[in-house]
Amino acid sequence: MKNLLRPMLVLFVALTVVTGVVYPAVVTAIGQAAFSHQANGSLIERDGRLMGTEIIGQQFDAPRYFRGRVSATAPNPYNAGSSSGSNFGPTNPALADEIKARIAALHDADPGNEAAVPVDLVTSSGSGLDPEISPAAAAYQVSRVAKARGMSVARVEALVAQATSGRQFGVLGEPRVNVLKLNLALDGE
Structure with missing residues (x-):
């Protein structure tokens, strides 16, 4: 031994x-x-002040900001310490009720918008922390943000286009818009 x-x-x-x-x-x-x-941590700083990170979403509720995907982390949205999905399956009535309520909230925030609501504005990602939305979700919000900021729709659309990232290596994933970077660009105007 x-x-x-x-x-x-x-x-x-x-x-x-x-x-x-x-x-x-x-x-x-x-x-x-x-x-x-x-x-x-892919941190974003402005004037020596930490604004957030590129890889975890943030809550934006004011009309002058673009909203990101819904966060499934509770009780605090976008809490990386409790990352998870909602665990509601597509046939769960609770998910359908949540989506209806989110659609109603989006219509209340922008009553004149008759466009179809993009799915990523009313559903959370698997982690509940997604910092990006689709270009369609950004386009849906352009008129509300432009009106709230007193900017032209064309200028806000140009900022969305600048904040849009294409597919990785030209083939992987989908085009996407980082909400924090877009909102910081709007604040810089």
Whole structure:
């Protein structure tokens, strides 16, 4: 037994050092050197003040701002500590009731808007933290935001176009608009 104990302890200590110290240090160094912005949380700062992150949505309720996807995190919206979906299936009556209420709220916020409400404005993502909306969801909100800010619709549409990201590598995903970046661009006008 003594002959086996020493090699096991040496192997345990060696693997602990390699997998618990060396590997994390190397990965952290590579992340900081090659992907510093992403490794540090993709933070967005303006005038030395932290505004948020590119990868977690924020609550915007004022008429002068674009709204993001609905957050499923409770009790606080966009809480990364409680990331989850709503767990309502497509046939669940509670989901249908929530969607109807959200559509009604969007119509109340912009009564003259007769366009169809894009699905991403009334449903949450799987994580409940999605920071982006579809270009259609942004287009749906343009007239409300332009009116609330006293801006031309054309200028707000131009800001939406500037904030729209295409498919990754030209083929992956869908075009999307980061709501925080768009709202910060509006505030910069």
